[in-house]
Amino acid sequence: MLDKHAVWLLESVPVAILAPPAPGQDDPMDGRGRPSQMPAAFTLVSSPTRRRNVSQLLDQGFTGEQLAYAAQMTLRKEGRKTEADIIKKVIAADGPDPTVVQASYRGPPPSLPKTLSADEALVLLFNTNITRAAYQEVRETSKDHVADIFPPYNFVLDAKKRCHPAGVVVDDRGASVPVQQLLDHTASRLCTLQASVIQSSAAQGSLILTSKYGFDGATGQQVYRHRQSTDVDDSTMFLASMVPLRLRTEDGRVIWANPKPNSTFFCRPISFIFEKESKELTTATYVQLQQEVESLTLSVVQLTNDVTISVRHEMTLTMIDGKVHNAIQGIRSQQVCSICRAKPTEMNNIDGVLARPIAGDRTQHGISTLHCWIRSMEMFLHIAYRLPFCEWQARGEEKQRIVKEQKQRIQTEFRQRLGLLIDQPLPGGAGTTNDGNSARRFFLEHETSADILGLDSTLIRRFSYLLRAASSNFHLDEERFGVYAVETARILRKREGTVVWEEARG
Numbered sequence: 001m002l003d004k005h006a007v008w009l010l011e012s013v014p015v016a017i018l019a020p021p022a023p024g025q026d027d028p029m030d031g032r033g034r035p036s037q038m039p040a041a042f043t044l045v046s047s048p049t050r051r052r053n054v055s056q057l058l059d060q061g062f063t064g065e066q067l068a069y070a071a072q073m074t075l076r077k078e079g080r081k082t083e084a085d086i087i088k089k090v091i092a093a094d095g096p097d098p099t100v101v102q103a104s105y106r107g108p109p110p111s112l113p114k115t116l117s118a119d120e121a122l123v124l125l126f127n128t129n130i131t132r133a134a135y136q137e138v139r140e141t142s143k144d145h146v147a148d149i150f151p152p153y154n155f156v157l158d159a160k161k162r163c164h165p166a167g168v169v170v171d172d173r174g175a176s177v178p179v180q181q182l183l184d185h186t187a188s189r190l191c192t193l194q195a196s197v198i199q200s201s202a203a204q205g206s207l208i209l210t211s212k213y214g215f216d217g218a219t220g221q222q223v224y225r226h227r228q229s230t231d232v233d234d235s236t237m238f239l240a241s242m243v244p245l246r247l248r249t250e251d252g253r254v255i256w257a258n259p260k261p262n263s264t265f266f267c268r269p270i271s272f273i274f275e276k277e278s279k280e281l282t283t284a285t286y287v288q289l290q291q292e293v294e295s296l297t298l299s300v301v302q303l304t305n306d307v308t309i310s311v312r313h314e315m316t317l318t319m320i321d322g323k324v325h326n327a328i329q330g331i332r333s334q335q336v337c338s339i340c341r342a343k344p345t346e347m348n349n350i351d352g353v354l355a356r357p358i359a360g361d362r363t364q365h366g367i368s369t370l371h372c373w374i375r376s377m378e379m380f381l382h383i384a385y386r387l388p389f390c391e392w393q394a395r396g397e398e399k400q401r402i403v404k405e406q407k408q409r410i411q412t413e414f415r416q417r418l419g420l421l422i423d424q425p426l427p428g429g430a431g432t433t434n435d436g437n438s439a440r441r442f443f444l445e446h447e448t449s450a451d452i453l454g455l456d457s458t459l460i461r462r463f464s465y466l467l468r469a470a471s472s473n474f475h476l477d478e479e480r481f482g483v484y485a486v487e488t489a490r491i492l493r494k495r496e497g498t499v500v501w502e503e504a505r506g
């Protein structure tokens with residue numbers, strides 16, 4: 001045991017021997033008395049300690065100005081020039097009022113709660129989609145916390161009534177409002193909203209309100225328990241509406257622009273009727289609205305006693321789909337192109353389609369980019385369903401079985417790999433799950449989509465570029481866009497009219 005610890009046991013250990021304390025001095029080793037401490041910083045000690053430390057200065061009878069000047073000089077010596085300047089300004093004879101300096105570091109007084117206007121409260125109701133009872137509860141709760149910022153609900157109702165145009169007619173079959181009165185009300189509300197802009201920019205006199213309108217049918221609507229005529233089916237509806245786009249001056253200065261032109265938030269109904277969409281109903285609605293639009297007059301808005309604004313209206317029929325466009329163009333078959341009148345058997349001839357004459361009234365209704373996204377996606381889906389036998393018509397039980405299996409496989413892979421519900425029917429017969437969001441994701445992930453479908457990703461990518469360009473807000477080079485579109489069409493279909501899966505077979 002000793003051998004194990006012999007090394008350190010045999011080493012010498014230095015020991016310091018302290019000298020005995022002098023007479024009258026405490027022994028630092030006896031453990032008695034308060035331990036010695038370094039003096040603490042002046043800002044860290046308590047208020048009584050501070051008073052004791054400066055008591056000698058106070059007893060010597062220095063004035064406040066002298067002590068302040070001494071503090072100023074000490075701060076400058078320590079390099080704290082900003083604090084020294086503040087003290088100098090406060091004690092200066094011609095300096096600012098000390099109460100002003102006091103208010104500056106205390107900050108502004110707390111602001112009182114600001115009450116919402118009736119229009120602001122109405123916007124809050126629409127944005128949050130809360131009920132009347134919920135609004136009342138929120139208002140009472142805020143009042144209990146001394147924040148009475150919400151106006152009474154009857155004020156909100158008055159603001160809501162001001163949003164209604166005059167001339168609304170309601171019956172058991174639907175409701176409608178004359179286009180002229182709807183536009184008069186829209187122009188009045190917009191001019192009132194932008195009154196400060198109109199007056200500041202001297203945009204007085206005549207303004208131009210550009211709007212778009214259209215109509216479409218909807219099925220699978222909610223059926224409610226209420227009395228109605230026996231010949232009315234409220235599960236179907238045909239709706240006509242308009243959306244204001246821009247209010248500008250005659251020289252092109254924009255007074256107001258719709259921040260969300262494709263949103264339903266700014267959509268204003270013109271009429272709705274509980275009736276199923278048909279060619280006859282579509283044509284009748286088109287003729288009626290065209291007559292009203294052609295007979296529009298100026299809307300006069302009285303901003304103030306001295307300012308009167310006249311608003312001229314420009315309306316374009318662009319809120320329609322392909323079915324409506326075919327109906328107003330007098331085309332019976334939905335498979336015939338409403339622009340060039342090409343039949344399905346003629347569409348493979350790209351040069352022949354490009355050579356067809358196109359009347360100007362066929363292109364004045366714009367293009368529905370949403371339907372372009374969806375229909376383009378569905379085209380690739382239908383090609384992939386029939387890719388094993390490379391024929392458009394799935395005749396016979398065997399081919400129908402193949403289409404069904406292909407469809408199930410593709411739907412499953414899209415759900416697993418991209419989280420998309422593709423081509424699945426909605427309950428109540430209200431269409432399928434193919435919507436704009438699914439289509440945009442389909443083309444955004446073109447590599448994955450092509451891998452699932454078994455198609456060339458280059459073709460899907462080119463379609464994606466065309467759809468993005470058509471949906472953008474940028475001005476497009478029509479010639480270059482047309483060349484790119486024709487090249488894409490030639491890739492999709494050969495000159496002799498064979499379809500894309502015949503290329504895949506080869």
